[in-house]
Amino acid sequence: MKKFTKRSIAALLAGIMAISLSACSAASNDGSNKDASNTSKQETKSGSAQASQTTGDKKVIKFFHRFPDEPFNGFIESKITEYEEAHPDIDIVVESAQNDAYKEKIKVVVGGKDAPDIFFSWCGEFSERFLREDLIMNLTPYLEKDKEWKDSLIESQLVNYTKDGVTYGIPFRLDCKLFFYNTKIFEENGLKVPTKWNEFIEVCDKLKAAGVTPISYGNQDKWPSAHYIGSLNQMLVSDEVREKDFDPSQGEFTDPGYEEALKLYQQLLPYCNDAVNGTAADMARTNFAMGKAAMYYAEIIEIPYITDLNAGLDYGMFKFPVVEGPGNPDILTGVPEGFVVSSKTKYPDECIAFLKWFLGPEVGKAQAQTIGWFNASKNVTDGVNDKKLLDGYKVITEAKIMGPWFDSALYSTTCDEYLTAASDLTNGDITPAEAMARIQKVAKEAQSLVSGKAK
Secondary structure (H helix, E strand, O other), X not given: OOOEXXXXXXXXXXXXXXXXXXXXXXXXXXXXXXXXXXXXXXXXXXXXXXXXXXXXXXXEEEEEEOXXXXXXXXXXXXHHHHHHHHOOOEEEEEEEEXXXXXXXXHHHHOOOOXXXXXXXXXXXXXXXXXXXXXXXXXXXXXXXXXXXXXXXXXXHHHHHHEEOXXXXXXXXXOOOEEEEEEHHHHHHOOOOOOOEHHHHHHHHHHHHHOOOOOEEOOOOOOHHHHHHHHHHHHHHOOHHHHHHHHOOOOOOOOOHHHHHHHHHHHHHHHHEOXXXXXXXXXXXXXXXXXXXXXXXXXXXXXXXXXXXXXXXXXXXXXXXXXXXXXXXXXXXXXXXXXXXXXXXXXXXXXXXXXXXXXXXXXXXXXXXXXXXXXXXXXXXXXXXXXXHHHHHHHHXXXXXXXXXXXXXXXXXXXXXXXXXXXHHHHHOOOOHHHHHHHHHHHHHHHHHHHHHHHO
């Protein structure tokens, strides 16, 4: 049996109290809103990881992920057990934590002596800060050396873990954001799937007039607003401007498209359920699954959750309605999530060997069949019969370009202010102009913070 560390909730919370909570987009991905640490439920092997490291009997690889819920955690553990049995010299010590607790703990441990060898990390600014500080490995040499491995990965997904020619992570699961809609409600009200913003608003007006809640939305944890606002920004702000603003050393957020995006976001709020800021994201998903709202802006990795809630629900999916503007309507909101390797690891080759297998096509097929998540390897759909999953996978693999989760793309302080301002806007406490003024102020401060660290 495999050996696992077990740390108490109290210890974890004590460890993270020193830093402020920073919401990131990936919080949405497993639908969890808990902050508690979770550890493996498998039995502990005889002896300890520390003892193994001391005696040299095993090469101990510490593995930290953010999927403690079942069946996801169980799948990960079963595959790690399988790998250990095939590699008796390897001992993979696993720790996991719920989303928010994970985000805070990884920021603390990644630069210290207890840094995990392999750990989950969102692409974009969340990982790139570690890259700038030389805390995670450059995987490019390994990929270039093993062409078969590189060619087995979907390029449009791998590129999301690449910065300035450096690939620093490998995707674990693919994802994107789509509107899910209740086909029965649409048919009963004679509605067609909207493709443009004005059509979308017309659909919402008709649903509301019929006594139906158009959109199920929960922003209790603040990150869901970033998915709406980020999608709008992509169409209202040019690619060049957004790319510049994502760089904390020069981000300004002064383009008028940002304020326009907040105005359109504000336009949607009357069509949502009551108490949006008091509703958790998973409750919004449940309300949609139970037929209490006609639409829900969802990630495709939520499909298994919805199936569990209501297997008989008949629903379809459509892309975010196009808004005319200087941005790029071809961008599909959503990027993969994956794993990186610590630059401090004693066993870089062993970590790479494990990731090749764990994130490869063999495990990818089992992952898709078992838990409904696709990794970035090619040809992993064999045995998947869920049409909704296959439809979502098709949208991702055919996308011309993927757009980052907005909050994961932002510098930490700018992200905090953006989400807080969006929450205040959702409550009706501030205007879009006031929100952007606050964000611009913090973005300016971020420039000084980053330049100060560079010195």
